[in-house]
Amino acid sequence: MYMKNEDVMNIAKKRGFLWSSFEIYSGVAGFFDYGPLGAILKNKIMNKWREYYLVGEGFYEIESPTIMPEEALKASGHVDHFNDPMTECKECLEVFRADHVIKEAIGEEVEGLENQELTEIISQEKILCPRCGGHLTHVWSYNLMFQTLIGAKGKKTGYMRPETAQGIFIPFKRLLRFYRGKLPFGVVQLGKAYRNEISPRQGVIRLREFTQAEAEIFVNPKDKSHPCFQNVAQQILTLYSADIQEVDGEPLQISAQEAVNQGVVSSEILTYQLCLADRFMEELGIPRDVIRFRQHLKTEMAHYAIDCWDVEIYTDRYGWIEVIGIADRTDFDLKSHSEYSTEDLRVFIEYDEPTTIKKLITKPDMKKFGPLFKGDAPKIMNTLKEIDSESIKQAFEKENVYQLELDGETYQLTPDLLSFEEVEETVRGERIYPHVIEPSYGIDRITYSVLLHCFAQEDDRNIFHFPVDLAPVGVNVFPLVNKDELVLSAQHIRDDLRAEGIIAELDTSGTIGRRYARSDEIGTPFAVTVDHQTLEDETVTIRERDSQKQVRILISKVPETVCNLLVKKIKFSDLEDLS
RNA sequence: GCGGCUGUAGUCUAGUCUGGUUAGGACUUGGGCCUUCCAAGCCUACGACCCGGGUUCAAAUCCCGGCAGCCGCACCA
CATH class of the missing domain: 3.30.930.10 (Bira Bifunctional Protein; Domain 2)
Structure with missing residues (x-):
């Protein structure tokens, strides 16, 4: 094929x-x-x-x-997912997580051990393939990330x-x-x-x-x-x-x-x-x-x-x-980066209409509260804000006291310390994690696809039919034969094209046919050829790669014309219509 | 990571089995001649035994190891 x-x-x-x-x-x-x-x-x-x-x-x-520090890739899940110790069955070629196989066989947690140690355990305990009973290979690390060390002391692990x-x-x-x-x-x-x-x-x-x-x-x-x-x-x-x-x-x-x-x-x-x-x-x-x-x-x-x-x-x-x-x-x-970094990575989304909600809040009586709890008072108040007022109210009704546990201590909150108040609160929006x-x-696979699908062999010619704005070289300039005047003229045209910001090349090697062939093979969409007529009337031909057609234009028009062709402002057929 | 096959100029290849002169050819490429539109012709030049050991008087050739490529298995959050 x-x-x-x-x-x-x-x-x-x-x-x-x-x-x-x-x-x-x-x-x-x-x-x-x-x-x-x-x-x-x-x-x-x-x-x-x-x-x-x-x-x-x-x-x-x-x-x-x-290069990224370990923490960042820990949060993204890459560190933990790419550090598996692997082992393979020599008989059935099945591949296993070595630590899982061992844990199953001897019931011992071996996570975090070195590959060498895992290998030794497998051979000492005579652990065999859980599928077919075959022998297992030595344990190797299966890590898709390239690891490196950051800094002179090399204490910090990093990954590409x-x-x-x-x-x-x-x-x-x-x-x-x-x-x-x-x-x-x-x-x-x-x-x-x-x-x-x-x-x-x-x-x-x-x-x-x-x-x-x-x-x-x-x-x-x-x-x-x-x-x-x-x-x-x-x-x-x-x-x-x-x-x-x-x-x-x-x-x-x-x-x-x-x-x-x-x-x-x-x-x-x-x-x-x-x-x-x-x-x-x-x-x-x-x-x-x-x-x-x-x-x-x-x-x-x-x-x-x-x-x-x-x-x-x-x-x-x-x-x-x-x-x-x-x-x-x-x-x-x-979400994951929020957890690992403890930074809030949510976005505040404002509602179309602010909503008002009725809410029961707990209000401490500061005259009694302060003297009673002294230094602990501020942190108790902060904690109270987080607690649903209803649950405190219910505790009061049942037991006449609410036991607040905080930092290992239990504080007895009694009804005389707190009052409840129903307030209306306006909520303008909420903080959410955006979806991504x-x-x-x-890009490499795309570049390959472009090469593959732009390529064609036509009548023994190799051609890359790149879109004109993608072709690496924009235009080639050739003297039809290597006579000094023609070569000189071609050089000038190339330089004018370069001055216009176009990647342009001159080729004087071999015959004209060979030059066109080379030009096609790298997908250069246009070629300008200087010939005998050029010396008479200051015109050259422009050849289109895909059709091999040529049209004749004035040298003075070359840079502008090629420029317009390459940015797809005009088509080659537009030039044909003019001539 | 495992098994099989392979490795000679930029490309294709002869030579390897059976060790022995200066590793041969074609295409490509550079320079020149010729040439007035699509890889023509002539002259000329450049350019190679994958790497490292071993055997031998002598290794592209035989042996071992490595590396790379191809095929199959496995893997590919």
Whole structure:
């Protein structure tokens, strides 16, 4: 079977898009370099992403460290979930948590012991595979986070971040103030994340160091609508819902509006995000028929999410691969960081109408209260504020005394010390944890998808049909033959293009055909050719990569024309119409 | 992490079994000649035995170990 992947990766390596890192030291699995052209392509994709989320949606970008202290990742759940001691059965190849196997076999809690100790226990106690009775391997740590030490003394444990999202949750209070305390708002971050995969061998699909572009959108849990939903309501999405997956059905092709109406996607705002992702992928040149949205099955969904959709792209080599995850993370992260840091990460939501409630409050008689409890009086009063007045009242009615236990002491509160008063209180709102809608883009996989799906072989030509604004090199300039006057003229044209901010190259090597071929192979959308006629009438030809057509224009018009073509202000066919 | 297969210029490959001269070829790339529009031709140059040990007079070739790649298993909160 023909694998486009092989051709694409070979050309990517040959032409300077992508290659595996540390090659002269025989390489390390899971690491890739972006070469000269790959780096431009990736940056253009990231900037396109910024156009969507930063400019289009108004979500500001932040940049946080890639090394994070242990506490932060403890709160996020990453530390505890990634430090499992593992052991494998040599017979049936089943993998187990070593501490669980031991606990089951000898009933002793062994959590926290070193791998070496666990290995010794397994061999001493002759613990065998709980499934088939086979022998177990030595215990190894199964930790997807790269650990490091912070500071000269190395006392503080740090980790390379496993996702950029945490860097947004942690400064939430400052971000909330930046947005002047109002929901909804979004914050984005583009950057590297790290996962120490056991055995990555899917090229750029499974990397140990990879680039994410994530948006965290904080919303009121009671309002998951989107003000601009009408802009996307008619967009047709390919939805492979959990229900359909379970019965092995075909994905739905329905409009965003129907998806919401039928409850296929859990909320309007989540659906809106799917539409945004769909448009983004299409603008990168990914054909519609290789894009689908696959909903996570209940069993695979992270425990904190209530709905999650992966954008998947079809590849010949790896099948459907996840390139974007769009999840409703609920309030899990903010709640957890609140607990661990003891900072209140809630948002005050004001009601449309303030409500008044009637409430019984407890009022101490300070003339008696103070002298009786002396120094303890203030803390007793503070505690009283937290206690429901009704329960005190009931205690008085029953026993004529309320026993208040505080810091190991019991205080006898009698009716003469307290009075009750019914007050009306105006409640203007409440403090809640926002829910988080998270589109998370894997930039490396997206870059790979763009390379894969823009590539074509046509009549022995290798071409990357990149969208014009994504192509690494904007335009190539060629003298038709290597005569001094033509070369000189070509140099000037290249320099004028560069002055316009366009990445332009001159190529005088080989024949004109070879130059066009090289140009196509790196996906340069346009080529300017200087020929004999140029010397007579100051015109050159512009050639379009995809159609191989050429039109003749004045040299003086070249920079402006190429510029307009590259920002999609005009199309090549517009030039044809003029000539 | 386990098992199987593989490793020669940028790419593809001959040579490896059966150790023996200067590791051969094609494409690509650089320079030149020629050439007035899509990888033409001619001349010329650059460029390789995955790494480390061992056996041997002698290792690309045989042996051991490592690393990397591919395939399968496992893993992928």
